Amino acid sequence: MDKRQQLMSELMDLSNEIIWLNKPELESALAGYTLNEVEVIEHIALIPEVNVTKLAAASYMTRGAISKLTKKLVAKELIESYQHEHNKKEIYFRLTPAGEKINAIHQQLHHSFLERDQEVFQQMTKEEFDTIFRFIGRYRQHLKRLLKEKR
Template sequence: MNNLEREQKLKRELIVNFDRFINKINMENHENEYLKELLGEEQYKNISDITLTECHVIDCIERNPLINAIGISQKMNITKGGISKISSKLLKKKLIKIYRQEGNKKEIFYSLTPLGREVFLVHEKLHEKLYQRANLFLDRFTDEELKKIIEFISGLSEII
């Protein structure tokens, strides 16, 4: 096998592995498993039926005071209709509440209830756990290799 063939084989292998990685992220299985594990703890039994997308909406609301459905939609790249459905579920589960600013009766904003804040904190634990695992994996690489990986992912992000 000559150099060109070896290079093409490596590129194909990289693309296949990257595609597998993207599919795994899109399925959200890894995060769902951790979420169920964390919510399986006794103190969270009353909120164990929450979805990962609902958690991300809760996270978005907590990190963005004075946010409405349009703002959530833009930040999360989900349709406004999708956000309306999710927010309705979150309201029924008593995880979020709506409010209006004084002088603006038309626009509805969202904030977390105390229970919603608990879900936010569980979601934070989840991300911390994932960050620790990623950090252990990345410890295998030198600074120079990490710079190349960053360059690769940045470049790939531009063409996708």
């Protein structure tokens, strides 16, 4: 196995191990909500003036899938849609108080996972962080370019 294959294998294993370890706590704390629902709630909380197009891009889903998901979230009273007075064509989304509660639980879980794993990050130097961020940035740019070419 060459270094590229080994690196990709290690990254996939790391990702799967994190998901496997976090999954029971996430499912318990956010019972009744799918991962996609929670992710869209998080994006609505983070992205200003968020609409279907922005949610689709942020979630790597189709606009059709996002439309279905947002309808479910509206029905569950976790989000609401709104329009601007000057633009009645575009529909935007914001969290309801119930949606904000789900997002707060999700963010608290992220924080607790970081705290749990703090010993790993405490040992890392600035240079190690910088090297990892450079690699991830280059790789993501490459993937974005490939995705753009497919469209």
